Amino acid sequence: MKLLIDDANIAAIRRIYDLYPIDGVTTNPSILAKTGKQPFDVLKEIRDFIGKDADLHVQVLATDAAGMLKDAERIVKELGEDTIVKIPCIPEGFKAMKALSQKGIRTTGTAIYTPMQAYLAGKAGASFTAPYINRIDNMGYDGVAVCKEIQDIFDNNGMETQMLAASFKNSQQVLELAEYGIGCATVSPDVIESFVANPAIYAAVDAFIKDFETLTGKSTMAEL
Ligand code: E4P
Numbered sequence: 001m002k003l004l005i006d007d008a009n010i011a012a013i014r015r016i017y018d019l020y021p022i023d024g025v026t027t028n029p030s031i032l033a034k035t036g037k038q039p040f041d042v043l044k045e046i047r048d049f050i051g052k053d054a055d056l057h058v059q060v061l062a063t064d065a066a067g068m069l070k071d072a073e074r075i076v077k078e079l080g081e082d083t084i085v086k087i088p089c090i091p092e093g094f095k096a097m098k099a100l101s102q103k104g105i106r107t108t109g110t111a112i113y114t115p116m117q118a119y120l121a122g123k124a125g126a127s128f129t130a131p132y133i134n135r136i137d138n139m140g141y142d143g144v145a146v147c148k149e150i151q152d153i154f155d156n157n158g159m160e161t162q163m164l165a166a167s168f169k170n171s172q173q174v175l176e177l178a179e180y181g182i183g184c185a186t187v188s189p190d191v192i193e194s195f196v197a198n199p200a201i202y203a204a205v206d207a208f209i210k211d212f213e214t215l216t217g218k219s220t221m222a223e224l
Helices: 010-019 029-035 039-050 065-079 091-103 115-123 133-138 143-156 171-180 189-196 199-216
Strands: 002-006 024-026 055-059 084-088 107-112 128-131 162-165 184-187
Touching: 002 010, 002 055, 002 189, 010 039, 010 189, 024 039, 029 039, 039 055, 039 065, 055 065, 065 084, 065 091, 084 091, 091 107, 091 115, 107 115, 115 128, 115 143, 128 143, 133 143, 133 171, 143 162, 143 171, 162 171, 171 184, 171 189, 184 189
Parallel strands: 002 024, 002 184, 024 055, 055 084, 084 107, 107 128, 128 162, 162 184
Antiparallel strands: none
16 A cells, blocks of 8 residues: 655655655645645645655646646646646546546546545546545544445456545554555555554663663664
8 A cells, every 4th residue: 555645744744754655745725725835836846855756646626627627737737747636526527537537647536425436536537536534434434444345346347546545534544444455545744643653662662772771881783
């Protein structure tokens, strides 16, 4: 499972990239708004930092297919042809996904709350589909179960569309989907930092150092 950062804060992205094995970055208009900066300035800074081979997902704003195509063309013009364009899974969105797929522009079907939306996005040629795990949970359903159902639909129909599960609020949701073998998860920096926020881990590391110091008086191998 690929692991992406769901954020546009460059300092947070740099920190998470430095520490963890990360495959790319996803953004949405709300995430970009939080930066308070010009969207393409922020996105170009992210692209420059992560490199052209990492996945970068950027969302359109238009709600009609013709406008979505214009948004998509501007996104790939500014950020590179490999940039993946997020398109909301509404009827005009499916129309745009079909057209972009024919042009060879990769898309992510986003704003997914139901398996039917994901199925239609896959049929329309989307490379990825982004179900919103935590938002589905908050509606009284089971976001992880919806995601697994979508994966089964893709597998049972021989569809190549990958999952890009999104909207996580805890590490367990991410782990369950890694166990299921989905394609990608995009996760906010604070949830990624929670992956190993277990005091037992740090207590074990501290104990090893203390034991070593009783033998050598030093706390690293390099100091010996
Ligand atoms: C992904 O496509 C979504 O834009 C995003 O992950 C939603 O996350 P949120 O529910 O935490 O806002």
